Amino acid sequence: SISMDEASETMGRFERRLMAQFPEVTRVVSRVGRGEVGAHADPVNSAEAFVGLKPQDQWQTARSPEELYARMSEEFEDFPGVQFNFTQPIAAAVDELLTGTKAELAIKIFGPDMEVLKKKAAEIEAVIRTVPGAADVQKDQVTGTPQLRIVVDHKAISRYGINVEDVQQIIRTAVGGEKAGQIFEGIPRFDILIRYKLESRNTAETIGRILVPAPGGVKVPLCDLTTIDEIVGPRQITRENNQRFITVQCNVRGRDIGSFVEEAQKAIDTNVKLPPGYIVSWGGQFELQQEANKRLALVIPITLFIVFLLLFMTFNSLMNSLLILLNIPLALVGGVAGLWLTGQNLSVPASVGFIALFGIALANGMVLVTYLNHLLEEGIPMAETCIRGACMRLRPVLMTASAAALGLVPMVLSSGTGSEVQRPLATVVIGGLVTSTILTLLVIPALYKWFAINPE
Numbered sequence: 001s002i003s004m005d006e007a008s009e010t011m012g013r014f015e016r017r018l019m020a021q022f023p024e025v026t027r028v029v030s031r032v033g034r035g036e037v038g039a040h041a042d043p044v045n046s047a048e049a050f051v052g053l054k055p056q057d058q059w060q061t062a063r064s065p066e067e068l069y070a071r072m073s074e075e076f077e078d079f080p081g082v083q084f085n086f087t088q089p090i091a092a093a094v095d096e097l098l099t100g101t102k103a104e105l106a107i108k109i110f111g112p113d114m115e116v117l118k119k120k121a122a123e124i125e126a127v128i129r130t131v132p133g134a135a136d137v138q139k140d141q142v143t144g145t146p147q148l149r150i151v152v153d154h155k156a157i158s159r160y161g162i163n164v165e166d167v168q169q170i171i172r173t174a175v176g177g178e179k180a181g182q183i184f185e186g187i188p189r190f191d192i193l194i195r196y197k198l199e200s201r202n203t204a205e206t207i208g209r210i211l212v213p214a215p216g217g218v219k220v221p222l223c224d225l226t227t228i229d230e231i232v233g234p235r236q237i238t239r240e241n242n243q244r245f246i247t248v249q250c251n252v253r254g255r256d257i258g259s260f261v262e263e264a265q266k267a268i269d270t271n272v273k274l275p276p277g278y279i280v281s282w283g284g285q286f287e288l289q290q291e292a293n294k295r296l297a298l299v300i301p302i303t304l305f306i307v308f309l310l311l312f313m314t315f316n317s318l319m320n321s322l323l324i325l326l327n328i329p330l331a332l333v334g335g336v337a338g339l340w341l342t343g344q345n346l347s348v349p350a351s352v353g354f355i356a357l358f359g360i361a362l363a364n365g366m367v368l369v370t371y372l373n374h375l376l377e378e379g380i381p382m383a384e385t386c387i388r389g390a391c392m393r394l395r396p397v398l399m400t401a402s403a404a405a406l407g408l409v410p411m412v413l414s415s416g417t418g419s420e421v422q423r424p425l426a427t428v429v430i431g432g433l434v435t436s437t438i439l440t441l442l443v444i445p446a447l448y449k450w451f452a453i454n455p456e
Contacts, residue, residue, distance in 0.1 A: 256345030338431020
């Protein structure tokens, strides 16, 4: 635990060091704890610092927000007594709504015993730190709250003829306070709360000297009726579906979440042995990504089947429809190559980009196959049909692909808010259009003679 004064002093040292080490920072506003009026209350050992930055073209330490977060994380990794998580306010709010944590990935350890959970959470935290790409790794602080525990001695109170409720009432009134009435100041009214003076209730010894009345007029000290201990109790107890759990949270930098989780799961399975009744669950953005992938795995095949039916209804030819669908793997190659060349990972925005890419590639294929069929119906020989069709449709296909690709160039070059969603989508479409356009004009005419409609 930590006092309010110490928390404020710690955040002050953090602010001064942050502004000294990073010239991009213009101001820092910190908040220690969080009131109960919001969605999530936080104690004084949890603080948030909102950092204002100069325009990105004036940055000196890093060229992108992701790189700046990584530099800050490295700088404050050894800051005494504090664990940091660097992210954007909106991203932190979304992550907190998903899993209750402020990081991209949340590893939840479920089990009945809090001590075992603390031990296993520490082991998993140590394992996660060894996985490449892990940043801002920390586990929930579930202990550290000083408490005064008062346990009633039932044998002692029975000797004096005192009830448990009488003891509890005295403690509640003397320490916590009891409502004795109300005071009016015009229309507003306020409760009158009475309790012992501070010097009579600020230590375990003074609380033990509180007198409890017994039958016959005898007054017995509280320490003779109870056992009073000063302990360090739990700061919080979190449950999900009535099961206790502790969360180990982290951010992932420099790699995709899917491969990180796969490697981390293998490391945990190898190095951490969970007792019976204890399980590990992975949440956060990884959970959302898995759900999105499941939906896409269902939606994409259905969409392609519907497209195939529309093509078949248009051309009345199974072979022509299959030839046009051949554009999809040709476009897929370029999209994957684009992600690889730019160092990006396959993500949900990239998957959406593939869907858009398939539509453009199929449109180009339809333009070419329709013209090839037209030439064949006019009685032009097959070899000449393939060559002339590719040459005559070169300009329309290039114009269609170029217009779509050039329109996405600003998204590829974007670096502001939302660029992490725009860049993968645009990269996939542009990369796929390059390969699909070239291969459409070369592969489809070459294969057309095996997929052509018999003009007779």
